[in-house]
Amino acid sequence: IDGTAKSWKKMKRAFQGFDKNKIKIIAVSNWIKNRAEESEIFKNLEVQTIYNGIDISCFCNIDKFSAKEKLIKKYNIPKGKKIVLHITPDFNTPVKGGKYFLELMEKLDQDYIGIVVGKNSPSTHNIVPIAYISDKTELAEIYAAADVFVITSICDNYPTVCLEANCCGTPVVGFDVGGVKETISESMGKVVLPYNIELLKNEVEDWSKNRFSPLQIDNCLKKNSEKRMFTQYMNIYRYGIL
Numbered sequence: 001i002d003g004t005a006k007s008w009k010k011m012k013r014a015f016q017g018f019d020k021n022k023i024k025i026i027a028v029s030n031w032i033k034n035r036a037e038e039s040e041i042f043k044n045l046e047v048q049t050i051y052n053g054i055d056i057s058c059f060c061n062i063d064k065f066s067a068k069e070k071l072i073k074k075y076n077i078p079k080g081k082k083i084v085l086h087i088t089p090d091f092n093t094p095v096k097g098g099k100y101f102l103e104l105m106e107k108l109d110q111d112y113i114g115i116v117v118g119k120n121s122p123s124t125h126n127i128v129p130i131a132y133i134s135d136k137t138e139l140a141e142i143y144a145a146a147d148v149f150v151i152t153s154i155c156d157n158y159p160t161v162c163l164e165a166n167c168c169g170t171p172v173v174g175f176d177v178g179g180v181k182e183t184i185s186e187s188m189g190k191v192v193l194p195y196n197i198e199l200l201k202n203e204v205e206d207w208s209k210n211r212f213s214p215l216q217i218d219n220c221l222k223k224n225s226e227k228r229m230f231t232q233y234m235n236i237y238r239y240g241i242l
Contacts, residue, residue, distance in 0.1 A: 012041050020045050024236060028052050029158040029179030048242060051182070053229030054160055056221045058136045059167040061214065062144035071115075071145040075128050081113040082208045085146035085170070087139075087161050088118040089132075097152030097175070098122075100197060104150065107201045112208075117142060143168035147208040154194060156180055162189070163224040169217050171207040173200060185220040188212060 015023075025047040027033035033049045036042040072079060084105070091098040105114045105126055114127040117139070121129030133139045143149065149165035151174035162172045162183035172189035174180050181191040189207060192199035212220075222228065232242050 015041055024048060026050050029182050031179040031182065032157050050229060050232045052158055052160055053226035054163050054167065054224055055136065056167055056225045059140050059143065059164040060221060061169055061217045062140055064144050064169055067141045067144035071142060075130065077113060077128060082111055082147045083145060084108065084112055084114045084204060085142065085149045086114065086116045090119040091116060091122060092120045095153060095155050097154045100152040100195065101150060103197045104200055104204065107197060108204065115142065115146065140168055143170050146170050148173055148204050150174060150204060151180060153177060153180065159183055166220050167217070167224055169212050171210050173203045173207055185223060188216065188220060
C-alpha cells in the first residue's frame with residue numbers, strides 16, 4: 001500500500017494557517033533544505049540548516065594504534081591489514097547499499113580486510129562481522145581502529161556515522177548522494193559518483209594511507225559537537241536567528 005498521497009495531505013493540513021513570520025523550518029543538511037524549498041508545503045516558508053551534532057566527549061581523538069591492537073586481538077584479525085569499516089543498522093536494508101560494500105571488498109586486494117558492524121553483518125573470506133553495538137565507547141574505539149570508513153548508502157539525509165568516524169580520526173569515503181558530502185570535514189574524506197565501485201576502491205586505497213593532524217581533528221570536533229547544535233537551536237528559539 002502506497003500511503004504517500006495521504007501523508008502529503010496530512011502534512012499540508014498540519015502547516016496551513018501558520019503565520020509565516022512565526023514559523024521556521026529547520027533542515028539537517030543543505031540537501032534537505034533545497035528539497036524543502038522546492039516542495040509545495042514549505043516553498044513559501046523560511047528554511048534554514050542546522051547540522052546535527054554528536055557526543056564529542058566519546059567520539060574524539062582516540063589513540064589509533066592501541067585501538068587497532070585491541071580490535072585485532074578481540075576479533076582475531078590478521079595483523080598488518082588495512083581495516084575498511086562499514087557500520088549500518090541492518091546490512092540487508094537496500095537503501096544502505098550493503099551489496100556495494102561487498103563489491104568493493106571483492107575488488108580490494110589481500111592487504112585489506114572489512115569490518116561490518118550491525119544487524120545481519122556478512123561473514124566472508126575478507127569481512128569480519130560484528131553484531132550491533134550500543135556502547136558508544138566501544139563503537140568509538142572501532143572507528144579509531146579503522147584505516148578508512150566507507151558509507152555506501154544510495155540515499156541519506158545527513159549520516160552521523162560519518163561525523164563519528166571523522167571525529168575519531170578516520171577518513172570517510174562514500175557515494176555522492178543526499179547530504180553525505182556535507183558530513184565529511186574538510187580534507188578528511190571524499191565522495192564519488194554513486195554506484196561506481198572502481199572510483200570508490202581508488203579513494204579507499206588513497207585515504208587509507210592518510211593520518212590527520214591534531215588541529216584537523218580539533219576543528220572537526222568543534223564543527224560536529226552537540227553543543228554547537230544546541231546553541232544554534234536556542235538562538236533560533238530566543239532570537240529568531242542562528
